[in-house]
Amino acid sequence: MILNKQGQTEEEFLAVYNPDEFEKPSVSVDVLLFAIATIENPDVRKLADKKLQVLLVQRDNHPYIGQWAIPGGFVGMNENLNDAALRELREETAVDNVYIEQLYTWGDLGRDPRTRVISTSYMALINKNSCRLQAGTDVVDARWFDVNINIIEEDEKNEADSTITQKVVELVLKTQDITCKARIKETITIINRFTTSKLEIIEQDNISFDHAKIIYYGLMRMRNKIEYTDIAFSLLPNEFTLAELQLVYEIILGKTFTKPNFQRKIRNMVLETDKFEGGAHRPARLFRFNKDWGK
Amino acid sequence: MILNKQGQTEEEFLAVYNPDEFEKPSVSVDVLLFAIATIENPDVRKLADKKLQVLLVQRDNHPYIGQWAIPGGFVGMNENLNDAALRELREETAVDNVYIEQLYTWGDLGRDPRTRVISTSYMALINKNSCRLQAGTDVVDARWFDVNINIIEEDEKNEADSTITQKVVELVLKTQDITCKARIKETITIINRFTTSKLEIIEQDNISFDHAKIIYYGLMRMRNKIEYTDIAFSLLPNEFTLAELQLVYEIILGKTFTKPNFQRKIRNMVLETDKFEGGAHRPARLFRFNKDWGK
């Protein structure tokens, strides 16, 4: 039986431990929900287009009342943090299959005008066909917003042992009738051999809290991870054509590939099926994910 | 002036907002501090060896009294989360240069027997020569532990549309006279095209809370990031020989390279100096980090 400096056993210590001795911040989780929307082309002879979308909910109370926010809420005292994220996800959509990962924990002072809130953000990637929005279960209005990012300005200060890169990007989120906008400044500083990076919102419109930063951070994470993981497949149905897969890569990376190069890039990650999907032209072979691609 | 459903303006709402309506978890930060130790070889003709080390502190109160833990503490109500991590770092070491990044936020119930604690872990990489331990400023005893991981067991269940990989690893942390051990089970599940992974501690000795999991998670993050970032250089002084750099890569990745292949791998990341470091043999050229390697 080990005693502490106050001469208490562990049982005694725990019995008198007062968790409320110090003031505590509030803790919330936010779930960034991304999906790919398929936009059928009116001209049947042309291929359907795709867009990246994010799910936002409209705030029905102060602060930022009427503006749009990433779905989220406070963490219950008796639920795991990850479970809180899954709960938030299920409150928005009835999903059978999801990819979900923890993104980042945001803990700056003043990010919420109500009180000190530390918020852990998660990112979920879903296939829009295999899920439906929980229509009006809550009072909240949830909508899918098309995601666009434009680089506004890029600037680099290069000195002998430091490089400071600043980039201003504009994040534009749109539904048919609603637009949210934000300008975010990303600063990457290399001093000697140490790199640090920072995100700041320099202006925003119709989007709540620091959520523009979170969305941008999620987009960058996707962009990184699509290069060395299989997250792209979470955004597609079980079976897909190579053209669809290519579009997903192009949308997330914001660049285009040529067909042969792309197909060799992802060759090992897919398996042929003997099914075909007929368009107005030569039918495309359907492929499925090869879970053993890494071996 | 927008009113909410209760007819309040934003000012009115904020004035009556009660952050303590619901019980809140405690929030802490932990800072995993890694460094490379140089172990001079008694035989002057042989090269100095290197080891990866992690800094742990001895707990001086319940729970886990006397056992070892990652340095950390509760987040102040008036400090940013990142600042809290930097404060914890400075409480342990006087460092001029560090690489620090947020790792993960751990929020399972029961991870701390005192109360519900959600903990954000950071990972810092330092060069041991350019910092000194804050000797006895606090009552806490801090020590550098050699880090070793051994794979105990690896098992894969492969079915048509799922693969479950389970790996049991043993984490051994050692100083001259202290040893901490833990066995961790890592489960990676691929069902259809969705991957999830999970860490569990299956047994532990002399190491507190779920900290073994955090250390293992940090090691895996380093292993990933050393492949596509320049974090290795944070662990070395400004000028270093290629053999030193190679050892750092080998220690973190747990595998060896041949000299010519390694040198081509990192060719673009380093710049020659005209300095040499004389050993008992042909002097080795010193190199420095090339901050423009990515361009």
Next chain:
DNA sequence: ACAAAAGTGTTCCAAGTACACCCATGG
């Protein structure tokens, strides 16, 4: 027949891997 999309082949270059080899130093 032709537009639109599916799908293949060829060449070039960069990077990883596996070798074999020479150079410099001090004990």
Next chain:
DNA sequence: CCATGGGTGTACTTGGAACACTTTTGT
């Protein structure tokens, strides 16, 4: 002079990038 480590060259393979080309379909 030789053990030990520093440093270089060559050949093979793999994966990405650029480009030109054939095939299949519905309208």
